[in-house]
Amino acid sequence: MKPRKMESKAAKIGAYFVVIMTLVPLLWLVLLSFKTNNDILLNPLSMPKGLDFENYRNAIEKIPYLTMIKNTLIVVAVALPAAMLLAVLAAFALSRNRAIRRTVREKYRLLFVCGLIVPQSVLILPIYMMMVKLKLWNTLWSLILTFIGWSAPLSIMNLIDAFDAIPDSLEEAAIIDGCSAWQLLFRILLPLVKPALATVAIYTFLGIWNDFLLSRVMLNGVENRTISLAAMYFKGQFSTDYALMAAGVTILIVPQILVYVVLQKFIVSGSTAGAVKG
Amino acid sequence: MTRFYKKRQFYAMVLPLLTFYLIMYILPVAIDFCYSFTDYRGVGAAPFVALRNYSRLLRDKYIGISIKNTLVTTGVMTLIAVPLSFFIAYTLDRKTKLNEAGKVVVFAPYVIPIALSALVWDFILNPSNGLVNSLLNAVGLGKLAQVWINGPTLSPYSFAVVMVWCSLGFYVSLWQVGIRGIDREIIEASIVDGCSSFQRVRFLILPLLKDTLISIIIFALTGGLKIYEIVYILTGGGPIHKSETIASYMYTVIFDNMEYSYGMAIAVLECLIAIVFVVFFLRSSKKNQKES
Numbered sequence: 001m002k003p004r005k006m007e008s009k010a011a012k013i014g015a016y017f018v019v020i021m022t023l024v025p026l027l028w029l030v031l032l033s034f035k036t037n038n039d040i041l042l043n044p045l046s047m048p049k050g051l052d053f054e055n056y057r058n059a060i061e062k063i064p065y066l067t068m069i070k071n072t073l074i075v076v077a078v079a080l081p082a083a084m085l086l087a088v089l090a091a092f093a094l095s096r097n098r099a100i101r102r103t104v105r106e107k108y109r110l111l112f113v114c115g116l117i118v119p120q121s122v123l124i125l126p127i128y129m130m131m132v133k134l135k136l137w138n139t140l141w142s143l144i145l146t147f148i149g150w151s152a153p154l155s156i157m158n159l160i161d162a163f164d165a166i167p168d169s170l171e172e173a174a175i176i177d178g179c180s181a182w183q184l185l186f187r188i189l190l191p192l193v194k195p196a197l198a199t200v201a202i203y204t205f206l207g208i209w210n211d212f213l214l215s216r217v218m219l220n221g222v223e224n225r226t227i228s229l230a231a232m233y234f235k236g237q238f239s240t241d242y243a244l245m246a247a248g249v250t251i252l253i254v255p256q257i258l259v260y261v262v263l264q265k266f267i268v269s270g271s272t273a274g275a276v277k278g
Numbered sequence: 279m280t281r282f283y284k285k286r287q288f289y290a291m292v293l294p295l296l297t298f299y300l301i302m303y304i305l306p307v308a309i310d311f312c313y314s315f316t317d318y319r320g321v322g323a324a325p326f327v328a329l330r331n332y333s334r335l336l337r338d339k340y341i342g343i344s345i346k347n348t349l350v351t352t353g354v355m356t357l358i359a360v361p362l363s364f365f366i367a368y369t370l371d372r373k374t375k376l377n378e379a380g381k382v383v384v385f386a387p388y389v390i391p392i393a394l395s396a397l398v399w400d401f402i403l404n405p406s407n408g409l410v411n412s413l414l415n416a417v418g419l420g421k422l423a424q425v426w427i428n429g430p431t432l433s434p435y436s437f438a439v440v441m442v443w444c445s446l447g448f449y450v451s452l453w454q455v456g457i458r459g460i461d462r463e464i465i466e467a468s469i470v471d472g473c474s475s476f477q478r479v480r481f482l483i484l485p486l487l488k489d490t491l492i493s494i495i496i497f498a499l500t501g502g503l504k505i506y507e508i509v510y511i512l513t514g515g516g517p518i519h520k521s522e523t524i525a526s527y528m529y530t531v532i533f534d535n536m537e538y539s540y541g542m543a544i545a546v547l548e549c550l551i552a553i554v555f556v557v558f559f560l561r562s563s564k565k566n567q568k569e570s
Contacts, residue, residue, distance in 0.1 A: 007475060008369075015369040018362065019380040022387065022443065025398050028409050032401055044412035086295040093291035099283040108292060115303045117556050119504050121525040122545035125532055126306035126313075149302025152295055175282050212393040212507045217533070231393035231511055242401070249397050253390055260389045264382050267389065272451045 026253070032246035040242045055247035063233070063248055064222060072227040075140055076208055079147040083204050084197065087152065091159030092185050096171070109160060115153035121213060123150075128217050142218040143226070147211075151204040158203075162196030163189065202267055227252060307549065314543040320536045331543035340519045341544070344527040345551075347434040351523065352502025354438035355445075360494055363446055367453035368479065381454070385447030392444055396511035399440045403427045403512070427512045433521035437508050445501060449494050456490035457483070492563045499555050503548065524548050 032040055033055050034048035094105050127146055131137040136145070166189060174184045190197075212228045219225060225233065230252055238245045260267060314331055318324035335341055366384060370377040387395055402409045403426040411423040426436045460483065468478050484491070506525040509515055515522040515530055522530065524544065532541035 011365070011369045015366050016380060018366060018446075019383050022384050022446070024409075025402050025443065026386075028401060029398050041407055044407045044409070045416055086298065089291040090295040093288045097283045097288040097291070099285045100288050108296070112296075112299060115299065117500075117552055118303060118307060119500070119525070119548055119552050121504060121506055121528065122310055122548050123303065123306040125538065125541060125545070126309035127302060129309070129538075130301075130305075145298070146302050149298035152299040152303070156295070181283060181287055206389070209389075210391045212391065212510075213529075228391045228393060231391070231397045231507075234397060235511055242407070245397070246401065249394055253394060253398070256389055257386055260386060261382065264385070268381075268385055268447075268451045272448070272455050 026257075029246055029253070030250055032242060033250045035243055035246075037241055037243040040246075055243045056251065058244050059248040059251055062237075062244070063230070063251075064225065065251065067223060068225050068227045068230055071140060071224060072209075075143050075147070075226065076205065078140075079144045079151075079208060080201065080204055082144075083148045083151040083155065084200060086148065087155035087159055087200060088185070088190065088197070090152075091156055091163055092189065094156070095160045095163035096189075097181075109156065112153050112156040116157075120150060124213055124217050127214075131218060137218060138220050138224060140219075140224065143208075143211075143215060146214060146218075147204070147208050151200075151207060154203050155200045158196050158200050159193065162193040166192055198266065310542040310545040310549070313539050314546050316539050318539045320538050324539065327539075331540050334540060335543055335547060340522060340527055341547075343519060344522045344524045347437075347521060348503060348505065348523040348525075350434040351437045351441065351505055352499060354435055355441040355502050356495060356498040358438065359442045359446055359449055359498055360491070362442070363449035363494070364453050366446075367450045367457055368483070371454070371457055381447070381450060384450055387444050388447045390444075391507075393507040393511055395444050396440060396508045399436075399443070399508075400427075400512060403436050403440075405429070428517060428521070430517070430520055433509075433513050434523075437505060437512070437521075437523075440508050440512070441502065441505065445498070449497070452490060452494050452497075453487070456487040460486055488563075492559075496556065496559060499559065500552065503552055503555065524551070 031048060034050075034052055035046070036052075036054075039046055039048075093100075094108055097105070127142075128137065131142040136142045170188065170192075171184065174188050179188070210228065212231070215226050215228050216232060219229065230248070234245045234248050238248070313324060315326060315328060316324040317327045317330070366381070370380050390398075400408070405411055405423075405425045405428065408426070410426060414420060414423045424432055427433050464482065464486075465478070468482055473482070504525060505523050506529070509521060509523050509526040510529075513521040515526045519527065519530070525548065528541050528544040528548065531537050531544060
């Protein structure tokens with residue numbers, strides 16, 4: 001037994017080494033944010049001289065955080081519920097509506113799933129041209145409308161699976177009781193697909209949150225900037241002021257990590273449920 | 279039941295999302311395809327030029343470099359992330375507080391927007407005052423210090439490391455879902471039978487998790503094809519387009535050179551590569567499944 005125990009101990013140490021390495025970039029970032037720019041350039045490895053929040057004050061003064069956060073929240077608050085409502089309706093009809101033949105419904109499903117293969121980066125220029133034509137370019141609407149469309153493939157896939165898993169008997173009982181299709185969906189079936197809804201919400205949210213390209217192409221000008229564009233802004237404005245940049249990035253990252261740690265069970269299980277399925 | 283559901287209702291429920299999907303997914307691909315046969319530069323007319331953009335694709339040496347870089351980054355990323363994520367998920371499988379905390383830490387970068395993660399890594403990889411080279415210099419291994427980014431060769435490998443950092447936790451949790459789904463009794467039987475832990479992983483657990491492996495590899499491959507933010511923030515594709523990936527080169531062509539049509543030809547190429555990736559991989563994995 002002894003060699004095996006050593007083996008598993010070595011594996012554990014290896015795994016925790018990776019865990020600690022994951023933290024290093026973030027710790028380094030925080031460390032830099034308390035140093036002066038001169039220190040960073042001349043003595044990269046020196047420790048900060050105490051907790052000096054000068055960089056943070058500087059960053060908050062110079063970076064329009066409130067506008068960025070406000071814009072991002074507007075996009076999420078409109079796009080996320082809208083995308084989810086449309087996906088629930090479509091998935092319910094595609095999974096359950098027997099007035100349409102199964103093979104036809106299956107074709108619609110496949111059409112949606114095709115989107116998973118297409119890299120979103122190839123869609124951006126045509127969407128940009130459309131938004132310019134529609135006079136929606138440089139408005140948050142351009143992001144909101146696009147994100148609703150982009151969320152469709154993954155949402156549909158996850159929600160159809162969830163609706164398919166509900167036994168017919170439940171539905172029959174509801175129909176005999178005189179439910180309408182809308183009542184059946186919102187009163188009876190929806191509570192049963194809650195886990196899938198959580199998954200879809202998280203995917204859609206992370207898609208919006210992580211986006212950089214679309215926002216970069218669609219938005220121009222300070223008043224419309226979203227959080228995801230902050231990186232570009234830092235790089236462009238403060239490329240030589242490392243201290244300010246480190247503080248600026250820390251301000252954005254730390255709250256995200258905190259929210260994540262609070263909600264982590266929900267986020268991790270939500271983002272993986274339904275992802276593994278051959 | 280057929281009378282309960284109405285055809286009209288079906289269309290009323292499906293069409294709204296379908297419309298968004300067609301306009302934001304299918305129509306753009308069609309526009310890419312159509313404009314790739316023209317010469318449109320953002321203003322004025324779009325004269326038909328047949329295959330000229332595509333013959334230019336074949337002669338453009340930056341396309342070759344971009345494809346190579348994309349494949350290197352994607353390949354290296356997949357080769358590191360897939361085994362490493364399995365190792366972590368398997369080793370930290372027992373539900374102790376410490377193990378759970380470890381996995382929370384590994385997943386954390388996944389919730390940071392990639393563009394910000396790239397900026398964080400700039401502080402690590404920057405050749406002049408980044409953490410890696412500073413450490414190497416400090417311990418007297420200055421000779422090992424490299425131009426990790428913005429140099430002639432190493433950028434795509436550095437991108438891969440950043441990608442691993444960003445996505446490792448996601449893969450770990452995918453593995454975990456798979457591992458938790460395995461029947462404990464099978465594992466215990468193998469322990470009684472005297473399997474070594476290597477044998478157990480190689481001949482028992484991995485074959486049982488084939489579906490998980492396939493999804494993770496598909497996630498990694500398609501994720502690698504999309505890589506853009508990291509390039510944009512860390513090197514901007516430079517020096518002289520040496521670290522460009524397909525996506526980043528496409529945007530250089532479109533928004534810096536204003537060659538819309540040529541950019542769309544690159545987009546068509548990127549789509550084709552994505553389709554080849556997915557179809558080829560699904561085919562080969564299906565074949566494997568039939569054989570075993």
